[in-house]
Amino acid sequence: MKNNHLIFKKIIKKEIPAKIIYEDKLITAFEDIKPKAPVHILIIPNIFIETSNEINKKNKYIFSHMFYIAIKIAKKKKISQDGYKIILNCNKNGGQEINYLHIHLLGGKKLKALY
Template sequence: MNNYSIFQKIIKKEISANILYQDKIVTVFDDIKPKAPIHILIIPNNLIKTANDINKKNKDIIAHMFYIAVQTAKEKKISQDGYKIIINCNKHGGQEINYLHMHLLGGAKLKTLY
């Protein structure tokens, strides 16, 4: 099994996940290993392995992912106090699953890396 299969199974609802939103482009669900009181993942429904694989044909997916992240932050009532949106890319960037995904973190004051 490829390490991105878990996301594909969540999209198809073959495994259990707390899906918060889904449309034709993205699926949004709670992270199973949260790093903040609110830790949500936004993933494209079609496989894009890393940020490096964003190209002219699929670049609009990133804008939609950001839009949905902001809408989700508003729904979760973390938009006023603040939140982080993170995309990790490859091993040194902290990407653990080779499937592009966006982390939405909030609900508390979060540490900064720099």
């Protein structure tokens, strides 16, 4: 399970196909292959960070950029007015399935609260 992060590395390197929505020198955003909503985009840093626990002074700018781009994509996908979720899972008990920092942008329908 520890090497499951390789799929994201291969998407960044364009070694496996993905429907890329946005990319720049810091991050890559692409459609989830098993969407949980009409809009389900994954946003990942282009450098490997395993979990949110590894965010530090040197790389914290990437995390804020991920959120900034998520909001831009929400506006582009026309889900910003009705609402959307940005979800970050950390480690096994937090629901993280791929050991590579990523956020989910979900929208396009009424989403249930998690609490």
